Amino acid sequence: VLPACALLSENEAPIPAEVAQLAKLWWPLNSYAKIETYGTHLSDQGLTVPAENLYYPPRMDLVPRTLARYFPPLLETVIPSSQELPAELALPDAGVDIHIGNPQAFIRTVNQVLLLMDQVVTRLRPPMPRPRMEKFLTQLQDWNYVPAEIIAKKAQLRDRRGDIALTVPPPGRTLNDDALERLAPIAGGEAQLDFVLALLTAANVVQAGSPITLWPEGKQAYLQRPEAEQRALLARTYFSLENWTELWELLRMDGDLQLKRVIRSFYHQGTPQLIYHHLMQARNLVLRTLAHLPDNRWVPLSELQSLLRTLWPDFEREQHSPTSPFAYNRYSSWYLARGGTRLNAAQEADWMVAQWPFIRFMLTGPLSWLGLADVAMRQNEPVAVRLHGLADLYWARVAAPPFPTGVAGQQAAGAASASAPADATTPALAVTDATISVNPSAISARAHALFDKIAVLEDAAPGNFVYRLNVEAVHQTFENGQALADLADEWQTHFQHPMPEEIRAQLTAWWQSYGLVRIYADVTIIEFADD
Incomplete structure (x- = not known):
């Protein structure tokens, strides 16, 4: 029950039914009739903190971050892991490639991009042209749009009849074509370049705006840090990043997947910043789960899928969280659709085209780039993950964990020569x-x-x-x-x-x-x- 409470305690006290559902993935709850009784015993031992008696229905006791950071890996006893790859993945004919995260190479790539931007004027891509009708239809302001769609729904928007769903396409790449052509090969691709720029902007190393300007003090302070501290700074920036999201890469890779926002007649008008915040919460749901896993051990992703399927049943779950014990908001301001049809949280197939690609990109993209995860791939699909220092960074146990060296006899390709x-x-x-x-x-x-x-x-x-x-x-x-x-x-x-x-x-x-x-x-x- 303690791992279930910990996984569900990030923003508020967990709901008893959700704790019971999660705990039953691992054990039958036969000792007590009510899940709350388990919570009482945990609280008596100082492992949870009682929730305020303001919730209705009542909530379970919670595990705040101040406690969670001192716990051992809570999922180690319920999710199998091993020092070596599982036997079925380690066979010569298993077709498994191991992608070793190389944090030193990533940090030096970031620094190279930073110094090149300081040398040559680097301009952002112009924003999407604004529709003239947004002067009268304020619901269109600040959002990317599909021109044909807003023309087709112009009358409905003008009359504000019912709920209106509009497609939000992914933004263009951050830099204009000239800068993209110059810097993307150095960064390792367009997706990685966008990620690097978002990190440097959020970390106050570069100033938002076109052309890109480096803060002299921020640049100097950043470059003076040891590489391990630079990685720690960028990793913590990623955890709370709200000017970039993994979802944009999903939409670019899958042309049938769409982000829809909902314009309501009188209630809950969402903003782009609100969606970024919700997606940051989704990222942290995954990070929090991974941070309860042991370091330097291979974890089969098939074991994580069932857990994350229970924790994150529908993609826009986080926006349903109440903003206070008294205010419950069950009206989505956005959702994901495939081919125009809203994804169904009850269908595992829909989960596999939304949540799982999001998680997969986190593992093979940012976490691998930052050297926090090694990933075993088979037929371009991740099948196992090995973490290095993620928990220490996520729970703020240390200022900067050291770079991983040879783990299980393996070394990041080129790391020795690079260092x-x-x-x-x-x-x-x-x-x-x-x-x-x-x-x-x-x-x-x-x-x-x-x-x-x-x-x-x-x-x-x-x-x-x-x-x-x-x-x-x-x-x-x-x-x-x-x-x-x-x-x-x-x-x-x-x-x-x-x-x-x-x-x-x-x-x-x-x-x-x-x-x-x-x-x-x-x-x-x-x-x-x-x-």
Whole structure:
């Protein structure tokens, strides 16, 4: 019963019938006649917190996050897991490919995109043209639309007759075609680029608007973080992200799947922000479930499907949650349809075309990109998942869990070479006179931040950044309190070899000249003297 209470306690006290339904997936409840009795015993042991007596019908005791973060993996005893892949998936002829998450590669991709946007003007895609009729039909404002549909329903919209369902198509890609062509190959594809931009915007590293502008303070603070802390920041940003949703990728991949919003005559007019919030809640329902699983163990997804099917029966479930113990809202402001027909929560086939693709994309997309999940795939379908540090991040147990190393004898492809320090004799780093050529994905963000202190980015190509020493950048670094010795120590730390002589010689000359002459403009001098 405790795992069931924990899974259903994110936003409010759980409903007893739902706790019983979930708990019966794992055990017969024969000890007591009422599910509430189990809750009383859990509360007596300090494992749950009594709910306020404001709900009708009454609710179960709940498991707040402050308690859940100290629990061991609650689903470990009810969902099978193993150190190795299940035998039927590990056979040579099973046709299973293991996709190992590589957080270091993702973080360096993010940093490469960030630095390229700082080098070249990057513009957003223009928004969808607004229909002229929205001046008179305010229900159309702020929403994407299907032109033919609103023309066909113009009279109904004008007269506000009954409930009107309108299709909300997915937005276009974030960047315009030129920027998309330049940056998508570096990011790993258009979907991953959109995700990276949403994270950087929500994390206040870049400023929303066109052209994209980097916050100098935000960029500097971000690049100064170790890579594990950067990953932790972006992962926590993803957990609460409301300017991007997995649903858009589902709609792009399945042309028959549609998001419908409902315009009602007098009640509950939804907004785009409300839908984003509901979809963020759906994401957290899945994350909360995964966060109760053990780390570094393979979990068959067939076992998770039945659990998530019970937890998330209809796609728009989260918007049904009451906003207070006294206010129940059962009127959907949106729903999913396939071929124009609303999906039926009672049909497993409909669940498999909506909720399951959403969960599947979370596993193979963001969680895999962030290095929080390894996924075993068979015929392009995930069949097992292995988590790394998700629970620690989700429950805020640690500031930044370390990157996973070899788990069960496997290592992320290329991770070893990517993490190896670059030296002056390898193609990763080349110094010629006052220029530094570097493979941007082969060095850490803090190494790029060091270059920002002593140079300017002169040329940026996907596989090669060229920095040139710059006296203004170096002067500002000295003004900020760093000395030549500090810069030399940073170089040694990031590249595991001393600073090249040609770089050191130029920085030494500037350091010796620093502060010899200072010119002050618009200064008032007050002279004091004794008579």
